[in-house]
Each structure stands twice: as structure tokens, then as C-alpha cells.
Amino acid sequence: MAVQQGIWKISQSADAKPQALREIKLENEALLEQQIVKDISILNAHWLLIGQQVTTDFGKKIDLLAVDASGSVIVIELKKDRTPRDVVAQTIDYASWVETLTSDRLSRIYAEFAVKQGLSSQSLDEVFRQKFSMVLSEDDLNSSHQMVIVAAELDASTERIITYLNDKASVAVNAVFFSVFEDNGHQYLSRAWMIDPLETEEHAVNTSAKGHWNGELYCSFGAGPGSRNWEDAIEYGFVSGGGGRWYSKTLLDVSPGDRLWVNIPGTGYVGVAEVTASAVMADEFITEDMALKGSYARAEDVGEDNAEFFVGVKWLHTETQSTAFSEVGLFGNQNTIARPRDKKWDHTVERLKQVWMIK
Structure with missing residues (x-):
């Protein structure tokens, strides 16, 4: 055509x-x-x-x-x-x-x-x-x-x-x-x-992708000054991504009941959660009573492609950024959400389960 x-x-x-x-x-x-x-x-x-x-x-x-x-x-x-x-x-x-x-x-x-x-x-x-x-x-x-x-x-x-x-x-x-x-x-x-x-x-x-996916989702949470805030995510129960469709598109594939393990790049793993709600834009997720510390772009300001998308979660375990878990051999990826199919991801999940006593 x-x-x-x-x-x-x-x-x-x-x-x-x-x-x-x-x-x-x-x-x-x-x-x-x-x-x-x-x-x-x-x-x-x-x-x-x-x-x-x-x-x-x-x-x-x-x-x-x-x-x-x-x-x-x-x-x-x-x-x-x-x-x-x-x-x-x-x-x-x-x-x-x-x-x-x-x-x-x-x-x-x-x-x-x-x-x-x-x-x-x-x-x-x-x-x-x-x-x-x-x-x-x-x-x-x-x-x-x-x-x-x-x-x-x-x-x-x-x-x-x-x-x-x-x-x-x-x-x-x-x-x-x-x-x-x-x-x-x-x-x-x-x-x-x-x-x-x-x-x-x-x-x-x-x-x-190589090998078998273990059913566990990886989540990259890009916390930083002038951007999303990890304390916000813990308090209000969410993970998020935005600033372009590349960063937000994978959030749209997440479904309630999924389990995801959250890594802050350069810091370490900071939590594991069960997804409770599908992805929505900041305009719908953020309410007036939220005292947010981070900055989250709304579609009305930057358009849907660049807006921040939020996925509601129930935290099963969290760490502060200062107590994040990091060691040699753990999986890392820049995608907001990923379904890794390699042995390093299998090792990472098993290691986090052991350290955080998660079944």
C-alpha cells in the first residue's frame, strides 16, 4: 500500500x-x-x-x-x-x-x-x-x-x-x-x-529473548531530581514511566495480578509489588489530595505521547534508596517493564526472594 x-x-x-x-x-x-x-x-x-x-x-x-x-x-x-x-x-x-x-x-x-x-x-x-x-x-x-x-x-x-x-x-x-x-x-x-x-x-x-520466561516482570523506575520520586511510589502505590512512548508503552501491557520487581538504575532493587490496576495517564491517576514530591508530566501539558503513565500496585516489600539491594550478577535493563528470558533474571528473582523472604 x-x-x-x-x-x-x-x-x-x-x-x-x-x-x-x-x-x-x-x-x-x-x-x-x-x-x-x-x-x-x-x-x-x-x-x-x-x-x-x-x-x-x-x-x-x-x-x-x-x-x-x-x-x-x-x-x-x-x-x-x-x-x-x-x-x-x-x-x-x-x-x-x-x-x-x-x-x-x-x-x-x-x-x-x-x-x-x-x-x-x-x-x-x-x-x-x-x-x-x-x-x-x-x-x-x-x-x-x-x-x-x-x-x-x-x-x-x-x-x-x-x-x-x-x-x-x-x-x-x-x-x-x-x-x-x-x-x-x-x-x-x-x-x-x-x-x-x-x-x-x-x-x-x-x-x-532466549530461554523461558519465569512469569516475573522487571520494572525500571527512573527516580531522580526533577523527575519521579520513589517515596511517592511507595506512599501512593504505583510505578510509572513517561517522557516518550518508548518509556511508557510497556506499562500498557501490564495487567492486574502481575508481579513486578522494581530496580532503580544505578541504585539497586527497591521493591516487589502486585499490580492492582492497569496503566492510566497522570491526568487520571493524580488527585488533588496527593502531596507528591516528584514531577509527573500530564497529557494536557505535554500530549499523550510524552505524558507520565501510572500503574497501581500493592507493595509486598519495599526498601529505601539507601538500603536498595545491589550486587554483582543481578539483571538490569532500561525498559520500564520487561519480561526477561535469561538465566540472570532467574537468578535475580531467586536472590531477591531469598533476601526479602518473598515466596
Whole structure:
């Protein structure tokens, strides 16, 4: 199904019709690549660009590499003069190479990119922390990957292939379409995703999962100055996440009766709770009688995508941040809610049960 885009200029006069801007051809895809390098939010505001024209071990060059807050690596390929099927096959081939990269190799790729771009920091750990306000976990980095094809359009056959890979094979591949419009000598860029990017991210997480899920939910609670507050969560019985759909989307999959174990990144595990209510936005959850110490964005102020979402819980055990439980070998992840399928998570849950005497 072809994706059509358009931009209309709204007149200040109530009697005038909206004026459709003229669509023009993007003459140089290298220019689009440079625009993305200058501002990765053109694709996704929650990605960090770490490489451009990255040379693979078999002599090919990947247009762009990025990571998201979960450590997932994103392979970004511009269609350029290749046929649609060729670019899909090439992107999958690149992803098979990216999957083999160690954290050290990815750090070197970023350092080379930073030097070429004249960036102030050549440390992937440092820029990741600055971008996401989180510590980059070596276990999370490249634990999954995604593929994104950038094009003006794709043929119907290629779109069917991408849809099939996502829906049937759970392969995290997506396409984003750009159009250019002109008005009085000014050019404007329009973007449309073929598949909701959140679906692709979910496939990336599922693809990387190994082993059996033990039925226990992991929760990352990003407490900090000017943000959510752990004492609020204890007193009013909630966990929350927000600041973008990436941070809030997993809360929507939580159901009453689920049990979750709460970790404050950089601090340690601080509680375990049973979910009592499904996720709602701050506007609905917060009441006037709550004396909240933290800051929680409301949809009426920042829009639904950036609003804080709350899940009501009954605490089974809590710790203060100063008594949080932390030791080597415990599971950590940047997703607000996760269903880990690895032995480290099994160990973490059993260890917390032992320490907190939870059945």
C-alpha cells in the first residue's frame, strides 16, 4: 500500500482554502543522510547515532548505525539507486554482521564517528548516559537489533516482504518514507513510517529473548531530581514511566495480578509489588489530595505521547534508596517493564526472594 504524504499551509483568513505545498523530488539522498546525521530525531528522537558509512568485515559500508535506550542497535540504510529488494536484502545482510559486534567494537565505531563529526566526547558510555540519563550496560548493548530502510517509496512486493518479516517471522525491519515539499523557496521534509516503530522495537526485544520466561516482570523506575520520586511510589502505590512512548508503552501491557520487581538504575532493587490496576495517564491517576514530591508530566501539558503513565500496585516489600539491594550478577535493563528470558533474571528473582523472604 503506497504511503502518500502532503503538507497544507493554513491561511489566516477564514474564507481562504488551505494551500497544498508542491511536492518536489529529493535530488540527492546524500543530503538526506547528512540531515539525519545532524539531527537523528528526524527518524527517532529516542535514538543515538553512533556511526556513519561503517565499513563491515566484508568491505561493504552501512549508511548509519544507531542505538536506543535499551541498547538495541539499529541498522539504517538509504535506498539510493538500488532496487527495493536489493536494499532489503543488503540491510538484512548488514544486520547479520552487526549481530556479531562486541561492545568494544561498537565503542570504537562510535569513537571514529565522533572524531569525524568533531564531537566533544568520543566515549560511547558517556554520550549514552547524557542522551538517556542511564548507564550503558554491556549486557544490553547489541542484545537485539533493528533494521530501517529509508526511501521515497517502495514497490508493493517489497512492502509485502517487510510486512511478512514483521508479522510472521518477528524480524525487526521497518521502512520510513520521506517526501520534500517547497514553498516560496523554502523546502520542508515530511516523514511517514510504514509500520509503527514501537512494533518493530517490540520484535527486536522478542527476537533477542532466549530461554523461558519465569512469569516475573522487571520494572525500571527512573527516580531522580526533577523527575519521579520513589517515596511517592511507595506512599501512593504505583510505578510509572513517561517522557516518550518508548518509556511508557510497556506499562500498557501490564495487567492486574502481575508481579513486578522494581530496580532503580544505578541504585539497586527497591521493591516487589502486585499490580492492582492497569496503566492510566497522570491526568487520571493524580488527585488533588496527593502531596507528591516528584514531577509527573500530564497529557494536557505535554500530549499523550510524552505524558507520565501510572500503574497501581500493592507493595509486598519495599526498601529505601539507601538500603536498595545491589550486587554483582543481578539483571538490569532500561525498559520500564520487561519480561526477561535469561538465566540472570532467574537468578535475580531467586536472590531477591531469598533476601526479602518473598515466596
